[in-house]
Amino acid sequence: xxxxxxxxxxxxxxxxxxxxxxxxxxxxxxxxxxxxxxxxxxxxxxxxxxxxxxxxxxxxxxxxxxxxxxxxxxxxxxxxxxxxxxxxxxxxxxxxxxxxxxxxxxxxxxxxxxxxxxxxxxxxxxxxxxxxxxxxxxxxxxxxxxxxxxxxxxxxxxxxxxxxxxxxxxxxxxxxxxxxxxxxxxxxxxxxxxxxxxxxxxxxxxxxxxxxxxxxxxxxxxxxxxxxxxxxxxxxxxxxxxxxxxxxxxxxxxxxxxxxxxxxxxxxxxxxxxxxxxxx
Amino acid sequence: xxxxxxxxxxxxxxxxxxxxxxxxxxxxxxxxxxxxxxxxxxxxxxxxxxxxxxxxxxxxxxxxxxxxxxxxxxxxxxxxxxxxxxxxxxxxxxxxxxxxxxxxxxxxxxxxxxxxxxxxxxxxxxxxxxxxxxxxxxxxxxxxxxxxxxxxxxxxxxxxxxxxxxxxxxxxxxxxxxxxxxxxxxxxxxxxxxxxxxxxxxxxxxxxxxxxxxxxxxxxxxxxxxxxxxxxxxxxxxxxxxxxxxxxxxxxxxxxxxxx
Numbered sequence: 281x282x283x284x285x286x287x288x289x290x291x292x293x294x295x296x297x298x299x300x301x302x303x304x305x306x307x308x309x310x311x312x313x314x315x316x317x318x319x320x321x322x323x324x325x326x327x328x329x330x331x332x333x334x335x336x337x338x339x340x341x342x343x344x345x346x347x348x349x350x351x352x353x354x355x356x357x358x359x360x361x362x363x364x365x366x367x368x369x370x371x372x373x374x375x376x377x378x379x380x381x382x383x384x385x386x387x388x389x390x391x392x393x394x395x396x397x398x399x400x401x402x403x404x405x406x407x408x409x410x411x412x413x414x415x416x417x418x419x420x421x422x423x424x425x426x427x428x429x430x431x432x433x434x435x436x437x438x439x440x441x442x443x444x445x446x447x448x449x450x451x452x453x454x455x456x457x458x459x460x461x462x463x464x465x466x467x468x469x470x471x472x473x474x475x476x477x478x479x480x481x482x483x484x485x486x487x488x489x490x491x492x493x494x495x496x497x498x499x500x501x502x503x504x505x506x507x508x509x510x511x512x513x514x515x516x517x518x519x520x521x522x523x524x525x526x527x528x529x530x531x532x533x534x535x536x537x538x539x540x541x542x543x544x545x546x547x548x549x550x551x552x553x554x555x556x557x558x559x560x
Numbered sequence: 561x562x563x564x565x566x567x568x569x570x571x572x573x574x575x576x577x578x579x580x581x582x583x584x585x586x587x588x589x590x591x592x593x594x595x596x597x598x599x600x601x602x603x604x605x606x607x608x609x610x611x612x613x614x615x616x617x618x619x620x621x622x623x624x625x626x627x628x629x630x631x632x633x634x635x636x637x638x639x640x641x642x643x644x645x646x647x648x649x650x651x652x653x654x655x656x657x658x659x660x661x662x663x664x665x666x667x668x669x670x671x672x673x674x675x676x677x678x679x680x681x682x683x684x685x686x687x688x689x690x691x692x693x694x695x696x697x698x699x700x701x702x703x704x705x706x707x708x709x710x711x712x713x714x715x716x717x718x719x720x721x722x723x724x725x726x727x728x729x730x731x732x733x734x735x736x737x738x739x740x741x742x743x744x745x746x747x748x749x750x751x752x753x754x755x756x757x758x759x760x761x762x763x764x765x766x767x768x769x770x771x772x773x774x775x776x777x778x779x780x781x782x783x784x785x786x787x788x789x790x791x792x793x794x795x796x797x798x799x800x801x802x803x804x805x806x807x808x809x810x811x812x813x814x815x816x817x818x819x820x
Contacts (some may be wrong), residue, residue, distance in 0.1 A: 385690075
């Protein structure tokens, strides 16, 4: 089934920041992507949505060059990621921030040192300059007062905000968010969603949000891609997606249990399965 | 029957692949060592973590091993009228064999398992992936300093183990068994060679330090990023370190002390 593209994701005259063309990727014999095409425009918040287990996090790792596609190409800021040498890839990553699902804070460093980590590794700034920058980044996420805490003393939402401050420490051109809203209470969730949008607009970032939280993601995204069964099954603005008659899009956007995405993992007929168990 | 062969073949291939990955990791770690010049502080922190924190177990074990060695040695030597050579027996046993071997086994259990668990947990909590995405090489930043720290700490721990063991032997021989103090030390001084005995002991502990730390780092880095995976990595570290140290000890002893 061809994807339902409801509108173009970006101005055709403006070169997109990330382009994915004909992406194929399989792991342990299971096909995760089978000819995925995506365009991530500059300066926008683009959401990649889809049911759990469809490879959304894998897609971020492919864009970040941590995994290599079996076929197809991924271009970030004009550079084909899977053809870069290690040194070139690391140079590109300095301009990409990533917020991991669990935060991925270094547990032996304080909040301050975690945010200072990329600055210490990649710049030769003076200690006072690093201090000022770290405090500004922590102020942006509302955690300047928590700079002396250790990661174990932070709540899940605070840990993600610290990780976000670290992700923007080097003023990257783009930030990739891996399930930023999962497991958050309503307050943290709202704070995080507003932060993603606010930082994108105030810092001139390009944001790529991977999520399956429809409401929160649609509230901040400019454009949405829906992935299922290894393909893009729908794309459009949140308003277009909500109004789409496509059964794929409708099932996901309206959280319906029945539709093209089956509730049950593929298995034998229940009666046959039970009889086999009894026979054994 | 063919299934049996196929299963063994798969098992063998899996072992060879793991061995290949372990050697590639060692190569990457060795290539990353020169970069440590830029961060001596991290190396010092790791020497403290793997070395200084292992001191208590090394000192206590060394003391008791030396004391037991002295008691057992005396009971045998006295039958041949050679009790005055007890100091030589204690010293040679410790500097040639027990010092490097037992301290490497203790190091594997204390510092090696801790290293494997730490690296495995860093992997499971995406800290290593996070570093990669921040354009920081985890091998250079995390593994290389721990490797060098282990290699530096191991000979020092073995030397401390042997020194404390000799002291323990002395306490039992002179204090408990009433052996002549002068004979104890002078016999030791005249029969223990610096290069042949102490030097070879240092070489052994250096080799054990390389192997034990490499095994720990590999199992941690290669761990399946789950609680069970980290637990398995820790267990494998202790078991593989013990086997590797004991087997290597035979090979090194044959090369160093075989006069046939």
